[in-house]
Amino acid sequence: MLDLKRQYRPLHQELLDAVGHVLEAQQFILGEPVAAFERAAASQLGVAHALGCSSGTDALWLALAAAGIGPGDGVVTTPFSFFASVSAILRAGARPVLADIEPTTFNLDSEAVQAVLKAPQPVPIRAILPVHLYGQCADWTAFSRLERKFGLKLIEDAAQAYGAEWKGTKAGALGDAAAFSFYPTKNLSAAGDAGMVTTNSDDLAERAKMLRQHGMRRRYYHDEIGWNARMDGFQGAILSVKLKYIDGWNQARRTVARRYHALFREAGLAESGPYPFHGVVLPHEVAGSKHVWHQYVIRTARRDALRAFLTERRIGSEIYYPVPLHMQEALKSLGYKEGDFPEAERAAREVLALPIFPELREDEQQTVVAAVAEFLS
Ligand SMILES: Cc1ncc(COP(=O)(O)O)c(C=O)c1O
Numbered sequence: 001m002l003d004l005k006r007q008y009r010p011l012h013q014e015l016l017d018a019v020g021h022v023l024e025a026q027q028f029i030l031g032e033p034v035a036a037f038e039r040a041a042a043s044q045l046g047v048a049h050a051l052g053c054s055s056g057t058d059a060l061w062l063a064l065a066a067a068g069i070g071p072g073d074g075v076v077t078t079p080f081s082f083f084a085s086v087s088a089i090l091r092a093g094a095r096p097v098l099a100d101i102e103p104t105t106f107n108l109d110s111e112a113v114q115a116v117l118k119a120p121q122p123v124p125i126r127a128i129l130p131v132h133l134y135g136q137c138a139d140w141t142a143f144s145r146l147e148r149k150f151g152l153k154l155i156e157d158a159a160q161a162y163g164a165e166w167k168g169t170k171a172g173a174l175g176d177a178a179a180f181s182f183y184p185t186k187n188l189s190a191a192g193d194a195g196m197v198t199t200n201s202d203d204l205a206e207r208a209k210m211l212r213q214h215g216m217r218r219r220y221y222h223d224e225i226g227w228n229a230r231m232d233g234f235q236g237a238i239l240s241v242k243l244k245y246i247d248g249w250n251q252a253r254r255t256v257a258r259r260y261h262a263l264f265r266e267a268g269l270a271e272s273g274p275y276p277f278h279g280v281v282l283p284h285e286v287a288g289s290k291h292v293w294h295q296y297v298i299r300t301a302r303r304d305a306l307r308a309f310l311t312e313r314r315i316g317s318e319i320y321y322p323v324p325l326h327m328q329e330a331l332k333s334l335g336y337k338e339g340d341f342p343e344a345e346r347a348a349r350e351v352l353a354l355p356i357f358p359e360l361r362e363d364e365q366q367t368v369v370a371a372v373a374e375f376l377s
Contacts, residue, residue, distance in 0.1 A: 001316025002185055006359035007249075011241060015191075018237040027233045030213075034236035038196075040243050047173040047198045049205035052231030052239075053212055056159040056181020059195035060088035062229055063177035064127070066197070066208035067153050069094050073126040075155075076116055078108040079324040079336075080344040081131040085157050086325050088179075095123050096334060098326055100341040103274035104284045106133050106297070106351070109343070110142030117150050127153040132161035132171050134320070134353075135187065135253075135294030136285065140166040140174050155179070159195075162188040163250040165290035172198040177208070182239060187253065187294045188246050194235040252358035253293035257283070259362060260296055260354065263369040269376060276301045276350060279376060295320060296356040300376075303352050309375045315368055318353045 008015070022033050034052040042050035053059050069075060071093040077085050079098045089096040099112035108130045117125055128146065130138035138156075147154050158164070158171040159181035165171065172178040177199040182190040197208050210217050215226035261282055264270045273281035281299040285291045297320065300306055310317050324344040326336035338345065354368055 001318055001353075001355050002357050003359065004184065004189070004357075006357070011245075014241050015238055018241050019234055022233045022237045025233075029232060030230050030236075031233050033233040033240070034231045037231075037236040037240045037243070040240055041196060042198065044243060044246075045170045045172040045198060047170070047178075048200045048202070049198060050172075051197045051205065051208050051212060052236055053195045053197060053229045054231060055193040055229075056179055056183060056186075056195040057084040057088055058212075058227070058229035059179035059181065059197045060084055060129075060155075060157060060159075061091045061227075062208045062211055063155050063179045063197050063199075064088060064092040064094065064129075065211050066199075066204045067127065067155060067177050069127050069153065069155075072123060074121055074123040075127045075129050076108075076113050076125055077129040077157075078131050078133075078344070079326045079341045080106055080321065080347055081133060081157065081325065082159070082321065083325065083328065083330075084159075085129060085131050086331060089129065094126070096331075097121060097123075097125060098334070098336060098341060100343045101347065102139075103343050103347070105136060105138075105286060106347055107131065107136065107138040110139050110146060113143070114146060117146065117152075125150070125152065127155055129155045129157055131157040131159070132164055134283070134297055135161050135164055135292040137161065137164050137166040137171055137174070137289050139286070140169075153177075158198075159183075160186065160294040161292060162186070163246055163290075164292045167288045173200065176201065177204055182235065187250060187292055188239065188242060190235040191238050192232070192235060194231055194239065196231075249358040250292040253356060254291070256356050256358070256360050256365065257285075257291070257293045257296055259365050260356075260369070263365060264298075264372075267369055267373045269369075269373060273299065275299065275346070280372065293356055295353045297351050297353045298372075299347070299350040300352060300372075301350065303350050306372065306375050307352060310368075310371055313371050315371055316355050319348075319351060320353050322348055324348050
């Protein structure tokens with residue numbers, strides 16, 4: 001599914017040197033290794049502030065809390081994402097309100113969000129938290145319109161989308177604040193847990209910085225209840241090295257995705273969708289958006305049987321995500337039930353992520369597509 005060693009081998013010495021400098025400086029938490037990464041990331045993304053933190057989950061919480069979202073506030077998000085998109089809202093003390101997804105991109109559907117905003121809600125809605133799922137930005141034109149119309153905050157869950165763009169603006173520079181994850185499987189990855197908050201607001205950045213370090217502006221003077229959400233120096237140093245390569249890696253992912261499209265079409269398996277019939281619905285890149293293909297996700301009707309067939313042939317695949325968030329045991333208290341979000345539920349039954357990473361070879365992709373063709377025949 002993902003061979004991280006292929007990325008590591010050519011960077012081996014550069015990474016060892018970077019880690020060595022942190023050891024020499026004995027600066028293990030925040031400090032210059034993290035500050036240098038923050039400056040480079042902010043400049044690359046075209047955003048005023050980037051703040052390194054301990055994980056993508058903490059980045060989401062920090063972004064929400066620093067934007068002033070808390071108890072008594074509602075935040076609209078998607079039921080089709082990793083658990084943290086919703087749990088971070090709860091962690092901030094706010095109430096997640098869900099809206100269904102678009103069947104073609106799997107991203108939060110702005111029309112469904114608009115319907116939620118117009119309907120009576122148990123709490124006032126203060127923010128929308130769209131997720132740039134699989135590496136493609138949510139429809140930011142539509143969400144910006146809703147932001148203005150309803151006077152809301154927009155927080156990006158950009159955990160899967162470092163380098164993605166919407167109409168020429170990079171993920172991380174679109175919303176009031178954004179959260180990134182550098183979990184080792186992400187397209188920009190640390191050597192452990194790490195994340196980042198970005199924002200163009202000086203006030204929000206200052207507040208996030210304070211909350212990241214137990215609510216301290218001055219050492220041992222606590223203005224608010226923050227948390228320990230700091231980034232390690234080692235992660236900052238490693239990420240600074242990888243930042244130099246991320247554009248090339250994202251470009252290589254785009255090539256891999258294009259090759260999959262071509263191979264599936266040549267094999268006569270591609271269907272126009274949005275739902276699968278006998279074959280495979282290929283993932284769709286929206287006009288004006290730059291997808292970074294964190295995942296290459298097909299839709300297919302007999303998904304579980306196909307996955308078992310691929311596993312037998314030692315071909316990796318994954319289901320992101322098998323259970324929509326409104327049907328998770330831990331989120332029962334939100335009061336949703338099966339049937340509330342039919343697009344998310346259908347996607348959870350049909351999606352299958354195929355191997356994709358910058359170093360994936362064409363012959364390996366041919367093997368994957370040949371196996372899917374064999375199963376479908
Ligand atoms: C969409 C999304 N949001 C949030 C997160 C949380 O990031 P982390 O695992 O770094 O805490 C992830 C990563 O798993 C993710 O995919």
